[in-house]
Amino acid sequence: MAAPREPEVIRDKAAMRAWSRRRRAEGKTVAVVPTMGYLHRGHLSLVSAAAASADPVAVVVTIYVNPSQFAPTEDLATYPSDFAGDLRKLASTGVVDAVFSPADLYDRGTGRRAAASGGAVSCLEEEAGDGHETWVRVERLEKGLCGASRPVFFRGVATIVSKLFNIIEPDVAVFGKKDYQQWRVICRMVRDLDFAIEVIGSEIVRETDGLAMSSRNVHLSREEREKALSISRSLVDARTAALNGNTDCEQIKNKIVQTMTENGGQVDYVEIVEQESLVPVEKMDGPVVICVAAWFGKVRLIDNIEIDTRS
Ligand SMILES: Nc1ncnc2c1ncn2[C@@H]1O[C@H](COP(=O)(O)OP(=O)(O)OP(=O)(O)O)[C@@H](O)[C@H]1O
Ligand SMILES: CC(C)(CO)[C@@H](O)C(=O)[O-]
Ligand code: BAL
Incomplete structure (x- = not known):
């Protein structure tokens, strides 16, 4: 393991871009990890x-909690944060050179709507855009799964990730x-918009009992956390069943719903979809992923498992 090293903290987008360009001029590849902070071993x-x-x-x-991916009914206000703790964790890895954590990446405008909201908008609505009105949409991939219940989520993610890419100009x-649909949406956006960036999809990191690590887990009570283990357990059982020949998606989905309920x-x-296109399938006869989202108490958790019955 590398020796602990304090990363440089950068708040300003012009300074971030200049920093990145200097690293490239030194012959370095610039690799970025976008997060919303409250870091754990998954990050x-x-x-x-x-x-x-x-x-x-x-x-x-x-580290930036992006307001435009939260609908007004969602948990922007209670999203956990611990910047000092995050810095300590990143320093302990010894491999992080810079942390980009701007106060705000949106121009809130000066018009009537911006003044009425005091600039404290949770979701930057399209019609409120006297300061910001350009959005990136990955039109088909953003619709199903999480997109169905989080209507502004992928628009917000694709837009902020584009902004981060334009500011940092990373190579990787x-x-x-864990955020499977998000990863696919970003891959597609990078391809369609010709960003010269290699996107790496990294495997899910779990607690020893199977719960997928997530910043929001901190809001689970002990009892809710115990019950939430039914998510990863039902996914593992589904994979075992599929590898043993039960490839009927309706049956598998019903069983997962039943276990979590x-x-x-x-x-x-609970959806079973092709890994790349995220199109739902009826039989698991190629590379698929089972994606789930469920509420335990006030916490909405997501998880998934990749399955290829041919391998
Ligand atoms: N358990 C995990 N394993 C691998 N990657 C993860 C894990 N949890 C989060 N990530 C990845 O970290 C990046 C930043 O995610 P984010 O900061 O939203 O954390 P999170 O734990 O997913 O939070 P949330 O509780 O909002 O889901 C994303 O690319 C996300 O997929
Ligand atoms: C990619 C991301 C940093 C964009 O705000 C966020 O959606 C996340 O943390 O997964
Ligand atoms: N991990 C994705 C960020 C979000 O749920 O808002």
Whole structure:
């Protein structure tokens, strides 16, 4: 493991761009890990993937809770944060060169709507855009799964990730497969908009009992956390069943819904889709991924498992 090293903290986008360009001029590959902070080992695994992506490499972690991906009814106000703790964790890896954590990346405008909201908008609505009105949409991929219940989510993600890419100008960007649809949306955006960036999808990091690590887990009570283990357990059982020949998606989905519901979860969706296109399938006869989202208490958790019955 590398010796601990304090990353440089950058708040300003012009300074970030200049920093990145200097690293490129030195012959380094710039690798970025976009996050919303409150870091855990899942995030640190993305940092390791970024550090391993090239040599020499300059690793940038972004910490920014992007308001435009939260609908007004969602949890922007209670999203956890611990900037000092995040810096300590990143320093302990010894491989992070810079942390980009701007106060705000949106121009809130000066018009009537901006004044009425005091600039404290959770979701920057299209019609409120006297300061910001350009959005990136990945039109088909953004619609199903999480897109169905989080209507502004992928528009916000694709837009902020584009902004981060334009500011940092990275060669490599690392995303977690825990947010499977997000990773696919970004891959598609990079392809369609000709960003010269290699996107790495990094495997899900789990607690020893199987729960996928997530910043929002901190809001689970002990009891809710115990019940939420039904998510990863039902996914593992589904994979075992599929590898043993039960490839009927309807049956498998029903079983997962039943298991989570019996454990007090309120299921948002359970879908079995092709890994790249995210198109739903009826039989698991190629590379698929089972994606789930469910509420345990006030916390909406997502998880998934990749399955290829041919391998
Ligand atoms: N358990 C995990 N394993 C691998 N990657 C992860 C894991 N959790 C988060 N990531 C990745 O870290 C990046 C930043 O995610 P984010 O900061 O939203 O953390 P999070 O834990 O997913 O938070 P949330 O509770 O909002 O889902 C994303 O690319 C996400 O997929
Ligand atoms: C990619 C991201 C940093 C964009 O705000 C966020 O959606 C996340 O943390 O997964
Ligand atoms: N991990 C994706 C960020 C979000 O849920 O808002």
